[in-house]
Amino acid sequence: MASTARGATVSEGLCDAFWLQGMSAGIKPAYDCIEQFSATDFTENLKKIDVPTLIVHGDDDRIVPIETSAKRSVQLVPNATLKVCPGGAHGLAQLEVERFNSDLLHFIEG
Structure with a gap:
């Protein structure tokens, strides 16, 4: 490791x-x-998304800060859900596979 x-x-x-x-x-x-x-600026693109959307972001992402990305995106995407992963870093889907997959499956199963 x-x-x-x-x-x-x-x-x-x-x-x-x-x-x-x-x-x-x-x-x-x-x-x-x-x-x-x-x-x-992807603002207009985000506003056009018309399907339920899960935005997953770690609150310790030092590459793409959550405040200027995920928290802004969830305000722009209609019918979006934000899942914040405490302590989650950039590359969350690769670093915390089980947590990410569990959150995704929960969202899909609705």
């Missing part, structure tokens, strides 16, 4: 998978991706 800077334990396999993903991207596309995430 590997440890992250904040003390969370992450498997070597997950670390290797994220490393491979990062190394597989070209520098220019990776830069452009970051620019799009930080500069594109």
